[in-house]
Amino acid sequence: MPRMKGAELITEYLIANDIPYVFGICGHGNVGMLDPLYQARDRITLVSPRHEQVAAHMADAYFRVKHKPVATLTSCGPGSCNIIMPLACALTDSSAMLAITANVPTSQFNRSPFQEINKHYQADFVNIVRPVVKRSYQPTRVDMLPLALRQATTTMLSGRPGPVNVDVPFNVFQEEDDVELPPPAPPLNTQRSGASPEEIAGALDMILKAERPVIFIGHGVTLSEASRELTEFAKKLGIPVISSPNGMGCFDMMDRLSLGFIGRNGAFPANEAGRRADLVVAIGARFDDRSASSWMPGYSWNFPATKLIHADVDPAELGRNYPPDLGILADARTFLRQLLAELGRRGNKSGNTKAWLADTAKWRAEWDNFTKPNFDLHASPIRPERVVADCQAVLPDDAILACDVGVNHNWYMQFWKARKPQTMLNSWGFSGMGFGTAGALGAKLAAPDRPVVAIAGDGCFTMVPHVLCTAVEYNIPVVWVIWNNFGWVSIRDIQLGMFGGREHGTMFHQGDNKKPYNPDFAAWARATGVEAMTVTKSQDFKGALEHAVKANKPFVLDVHVDAEVRPPSTGAWELPPTPYNEPVFGQRWLPDAAPVK
Numbered sequence: 001m002p003r004m005k006g007a008e009l010i011t012e013y014l015i016a017n018d019i020p021y022v023f024g025i026c027g028h029g030n031v032g033m034l035d036p037l038y039q040a041r042d043r044i045t046l047v048s049p050r051h052e053q054v055a056a057h058m059a060d061a062y063f064r065v066k067h068k069p070v071a072t073l074t075s076c077g078p079g080s081c082n083i084i085m086p087l088a089c090a091l092t093d094s095s096a097m098l099a100i101t102a103n104v105p106t107s108q109f110n111r112s113p114f115q116e117i118n119k120h121y122q123a124d125f126v127n128i129v130r131p132v133v134k135r136s137y138q139p140t141r142v143d144m145l146p147l148a149l150r151q152a153t154t155t156m157l158s159g160r161p162g163p164v165n166v167d168v169p170f171n172v173f174q175e176e177d178d179v180e181l182p183p184p185a186p187p188l189n190t191q192r193s194g195a196s197p198e199e200i201a202g203a204l205d206m207i208l209k210a211e212r213p214v215i216f217i218g219h220g221v222t223l224s225e226a227s228r229e230l231t232e233f234a235k236k237l238g239i240p241v242i243s244s245p246n247g248m249g250c251f252d253m254m255d256r257l258s259l260g261f262i263g264r265n266g267a268f269p270a271n272e273a274g275r276r277a278d279l280v281v282a283i284g285a286r287f288d289d290r291s292a293s294s295w296m297p298g299y300s301w302n303f304p305a306t307k308l309i310h311a312d313v314d315p316a317e318l319g320r321n322y323p324p325d326l327g328i329l330a331d332a333r334t335f336l337r338q339l340l341a342e343l344g345r346r347g348n349k350s351g352n353t354k355a356w357l358a359d360t361a362k363w364r365a366e367w368d369n370f371t372k373p374n375f376d377l378h379a380s381p382i383r384p385e386r387v388v389a390d391c392q393a394v395l396p397d398d399a400i401l402a403c404d405v406g407v408n409h410n411w412y413m414q415f416w417k418a419r420k421p422q423t424m425l426n427s428w429g430f431s432g433m434g435f436g437t438a439g440a441l442g443a444k445l446a447a448p449d450r451p452v453v454a455i456a457g458d459g460c461f462t463m464v465p466h467v468l469c470t471a472v473e474y475n476i477p478v479v480w481v482i483w484n485n486f487g488w489v490s491i492r493d494i495q496l497g498m499f500g501g502r503e504h505g506t507m508f509h510q511g512d513n514k515k516p517y518n519p520d521f522a523a524w525a526r527a528t529g530v531e532a533m534t535v536t537k538s539q540d541f542k543g544a545l546e547h548a549v550k551a552n553k554p555f556v557l558d559v560h561v562d563a564e565v566r567p568p569s570t571g572a573w574e575l576p577p578t579p580y581n582e583p584v585f586g587q588r589w590l591p592d593a594a595p596v597k
């Protein structure tokens with residue numbers, strides 16, 4: 001058995017797992033890891049951003065684009081505490097990363113050395129991180145590392161992927177032992193679960209019988225790489241597809257069968273079809289409040305009047321919000337392949353959805369008639385629709401959009417048409433501000449030959465503006481479109497609606513005089529060495545974006561967007577105890593749905 005330091009073993013194990021990057025920040029706790037990374041620097045690259053939050057968002061986005069994980073490295077105490085929020089983003093959206101954290105030396109456990117958390121237990125980072133990872137491991141001797149690393153990487157990628165933590169005490173990086181490198185973990189999707197023949201037969205019976213079926217897809221379809229199978233199945237049977245944000249692009253959203261996203265910030269045809277369907281086939285989707293209109297019947301869905309087939313790899317998601325008529329514990333791609341095979345056995349029967357598709361076409365036309373005129377309006381400040389439309393016009397189909405959080409994101413939810421999987425990154429389950437602004441760096445490292453554009457609210461960007469330093473230091477050519485509306489406008493709008501039109505703490509002002517304030521983002525970018533332009537007229541945005549993408553270097557576009565134009569509601573998002581009272585576009589109530597409040 002080779003004699004190795006703990007940190008050497010970790011480094012070699014990362015390399016053996018084809019992990020090309022470690023995103024992390026130094027501290028005294030993890031210096032022992034830096035030297036082996038230096039020795040192996042032509043096989044694994046350390047990227048050191050200016051905040052641990054950025055490192056973990058980068059790792060998250062890297063995985064979403066490539067479906068291969070990278071590692072983060074943070075020091076003991078505060079450095080590792082800084083990754084809690086991005087780990088929560090990754091966990092709630094089933095994104096994987098190996099978070100290596102450092103801790104105090106084992107011989108000092110419980111003596112309250114510098115940066116130990118020990119109120120309830122020694123070196124207690126594992127209890128800080130526990131709710132936001134699939135599993136945390138704390139090997140306290142070098143000979144415990146092989147098992148911990150193998151279990152951690154396997155757990156990270158098996159079943160429903162997610163972040164894992166390996167917490168390494170200071171001495172374990174440095175000490176030596178005779179240790180064998182464990183075998184690498186099986187890559188994502190090596191082991192897939194499937195449905196039983198009876199379940200598949202039953203599901204297809206229900207699907208072929210349905211007159212108004214809808215497929216609802218979520219991140220599970222993206223993660224299982226089931227785009228081809230989904231497309232074949234939906235097209236063979238003529239079933240329209242509704243997508244959650246992290247499923248977007250698995251089915252070409254320009255296709256006539258694509259209805260877009262559902263819920264308050266979804267598209268009208270999706271909500272109209274969702275609530276009128278006689279059967280919903282949900283695959284790798286979890287019916288969260290924002291894609292289920294807070295579960296109020298008749299807004300987005302209408303269970304139990306509508307029948308539900310729900311397939312997911314995670315039993316915790318089956319029936320969490322709507323008890324399925326048929327719940328199937330299966331990987332999305334396997335499930336779709338099984339359905340296609342069964343359909344083939346039955347002579348490739350076609351669906352009976354002609355009338356239903358005519359309905360959906362009518363709703364699409366109604367929605368288009370309502371929304372399209374605004375896409376052509378030029379104004380200063382710029383109308384939100386124009387920013388979305390010009391991004392769509394300029395960016396190629398394989399460009400990656402790293403969306404941050406806020407009303408800017410709502411506009412993309414409603415109107416962006418992703419055409420390929422893994423091109424539209426969203427922090428959906430946790431909505432961590434900074435995800436898109438920072439994640440864009442990781443996305444670009446995962447796909448160096450494709451344009452990567454971060455859509456960042458002015459609030460989100462200001463949370464992690466040092467991403468620009470990292471882009472310069474490592475030459476990562478990301479374009480940041482700063483959606484500058486001079487405030488936390490998504491929250492301001494909720495505040496105005498709930499509290500008599502009063503604004504407090506939700507807009508950016510200079511002193512007491514209520515003059516809108518923001519830094520000059522372009523000047524700020526230039527100070528970091530990043531090229532930048534300020535865009536205040538809609539006529540200028542398209543050309544500016546083309547220029548920035550073509551420049552192929554880090555670029556900031558400070559785009560002044562009208563804060564007073566709001567996305568239309570097509571479903572609901574209720575926050576109890578406040579009753580939902582936004583007008584809902586085109587809402588026509590179903591007799592068996594709850595009455596209008």
Ligand SMILES: Cc1ncc(C[n+]2csc(CCOP(=O)(O)OP(=O)(O)O)c2C)c(N)n1
Binds near residue numbers: 409430458461485488
């Ligand atoms: C880290 C974090 N803090 C606070 C929030 C709550 N929050 C959600 S959206 C938002 C405002 C976003 O502002 P901005 O980035 O300017 O986007 P806008 O809504 O103005 O388009 C806030 C504060 C959050 N989701 N994440």
Ligand SMILES: [Mg+2]
Binds near residue numbers: 485488
């Ligand atoms: Mg804003």
